[in-house]
Amino acid sequence: MPIINSILSWWMKKRIHQIDLFVKYPNEVQREWFGELMQSARNTEWGCKYNYHKIETEQQYKESVPVQSYEDLKPYISRIMAGEQNVLWPTETKWFAKSSGTTNDKSKFIPVTKEALEECHYKGGKDMLSFYCDQYEDTQIFTGKTLMMGGSSQSIDPHIDSYHGDLSSIIIRNLPFWAEIRRTPDQETALMKDFELKLEKMTHITANENVTSLSGVPSWMLILLNKILTSKGLDSIDKIWPNLEVFFHGGVAFTPYKNQFEKIITLPNMRYMETYNASEGFFGIQDLNTKNELLLMLDYGIYYEFAPMEEWEKEYPKTLSLDEVEVGVNYAIIISTNAGLWRYKIGDTVCFTSKYPFRIKVSGRTKHFINAFGEELIIDNAEVALKYACEACDSVLVEYTAAPVYLTNDKSGKHEWLLEFSKPPSNINAFAEALDHKLMQINSDYEAKRKGNMALGFPILRQVSKGSFYKWLKTKDKLGGQNKVPRLSNDRKIIEEILKSLETPKPIQV
Numbered sequence: 001m002p003i004i005n006s007i008l009s010w011w012m013k014k015r016i017h018q019i020d021l022f023v024k025y026p027n028e029v030q031r032e033w034f035g036e037l038m039q040s041a042r043n044t045e046w047g048c049k050y051n052y053h054k055i056e057t058e059q060q061y062k063e064s065v066p067v068q069s070y071e072d073l074k075p076y077i078s079r080i081m082a083g084e085q086n087v088l089w090p091t092e093t094k095w096f097a098k099s100s101g102t103t104n105d106k107s108k109f110i111p112v113t114k115e116a117l118e119e120c121h122y123k124g125g126k127d128m129l130s131f132y133c134d135q136y137e138d139t140q141i142f143t144g145k146t147l148m149m150g151g152s153s154q155s156i157d158p159h160i161d162s163y164h165g166d167l168s169s170i171i172i173r174n175l176p177f178w179a180e181i182r183r184t185p186d187q188e189t190a191l192m193k194d195f196e197l198k199l200e201k202m203t204h205i206t207a208n209e210n211v212t213s214l215s216g217v218p219s220w221m222l223i224l225l226n227k228i229l230t231s232k233g234l235d236s237i238d239k240i241w242p243n244l245e246v247f248f249h250g251g252v253a254f255t256p257y258k259n260q261f262e263k264i265i266t267l268p269n270m271r272y273m274e275t276y277n278a279s280e281g282f283f284g285i286q287d288l289n290t291k292n293e294l295l296l297m298l299d300y301g302i303y304y305e306f307a308p309m310e311e312w313e314k315e316y317p318k319t320l321s322l323d324e325v326e327v328g329v330n331y332a333i334i335i336s337t338n339a340g341l342w343r344y345k346i347g348d349t350v351c352f353t354s355k356y357p358f359r360i361k362v363s364g365r366t367k368h369f370i371n372a373f374g375e376e377l378i379i380d381n382a383e384v385a386l387k388y389a390c391e392a393c394d395s396v397l398v399e400y401t402a403a404p405v406y407l408t409n410d411k412s413g414k415h416e417w418l419l420e421f422s423k424p425p426s427n428i429n430a431f432a433e434a435l436d437h438k439l440m441q442i443n444s445d446y447e448a449k450r451k452g453n454m455a456l457g458f459p460i461l462r463q464v465s466k467g468s469f470y471k472w473l474k475t476k477d478k479l480g481g482q483n484k485v486p487r488l489s490n491d492r493k494i495i496e497e498i499l500k501s502l503e504t505p506k507p508i509q510v
Helices: 002-013 016-024 026-041 045-049 058-064 070-081 114-135 167-173 195-206 218-232 255-264 379-392 428-442 444-453 468-475 493-501
Strands: 095-100 107-112 145-148 153-157 162-165 211-216 246-249 271-278 281-285 294-296 302-308 330-337 344-354 359-365 396-405 414-423 460-464 506-509
Touching: 002 114, 016 026, 016 114, 026 045, 026 058, 026 302, 026 330, 070 107, 095 167, 107 114, 107 167, 114 167, 114 246, 114 271, 114 281, 153 167, 162 167, 195 218, 195 444, 211 218, 218 246, 218 255, 271 294, 281 330, 379 396, 379 428, 396 468, 396 493, 414 468, 414 493, 428 444, 428 460, 468 493
Parallel strands: 095 162, 145 211, 211 246, 246 271, 414 460
Antiparallel strands: 095 107, 153 162, 271 281, 281 294, 294 359, 302 330, 330 344, 344 359, 396 414, 460 506
């Protein structure tokens, strides 16, 4: 096993030389990928529509192709899911990553081509290991297994093996042999649809493995680790996996969970490494032992554009190329990829921490949201659910805001809502149940996280007196104009400010 560890570590570190090239020549690498994308898609339906064969420069591309939302691309994606090909990308597209919903849909389906899987998602996973092995030459990570938590998927057309599901399920179903043999649990268990049953089986299987690394979303991983500890009657993961050395994490902010991981993992050399990957692509990796800073990966078949904040809401936003960005400025990411996403707004915002090399930190979303547990709750979801609850309970809501209550080692997380009514519901419990029910109905990620009350419990509702939000805005000198109450926040800063400014509101928890 030590020999295998040495060979794999050496193999991973070979990639560092190629990474150094795009770090040294970032603009040239981006232009090269731009040319390859134009050439590859020139004969697709999309490429013909926008005359890709005539586009020679990045500026011509920006002038010819409008910026796209999911709603813009949805008709094309729906046709591909129905079996049509050569629509957005020339090679066969039969996998679709199911992601959180948009304004009009409970879920969205992001095409995952063979090229995107191999040149982006898998490449990102390998580079993650390359950076780790390069930073920690004494690593013994390959002497054991990686614990990966996968999602589930369902078939679209079994005749062509087309299916949709969580990106993790697509990745696990198609893992190369070298990666599959060092992963736990087995594929059948990892892809089980019933999450509670999956947890039970994963607890039994993985607790008896030599796990040296973890990979997944912090909130779900914390639930699994605590379940394993409970099953063993222990208080420390060290006693189960003494050779554990790293947790590769992404998906939600790690800060709220770090102390909880450190409480149950006290190994002296335990490390945490952040990645920035999404259904649309693998974008960044923590390449140095620093906080909140990721190297933007530039050779994954993705061409990047960046829209400054003042351009976010415009129908035809002005975008910047990589060489035009500034450090410390918030930008919305717009991508063109080898999955057939063209000038696509993914909704994330980043802030560059350095140029040459280009390092970023994820700064948020272009819209207010809550994504503390992977639920990706957007304002439109909240508005629809609150309207439903008001109608069901014959009430009138004036103002509201919501924020997460982070999960701990012994309690699930929650959403906390501050609600100001002009006509309160006669039964606040019924209002809470209606709100929760509707959110599960219209947001598949919220529904998944609510299952079994494990990651996300029943919401906390706090009814505040009339005029409360007005008084808070007044204390902030934000009355009138474009000022408004922030609807959803991914941290507790705003809600704690409001609570502090009010007389103690009566909590209503079901």
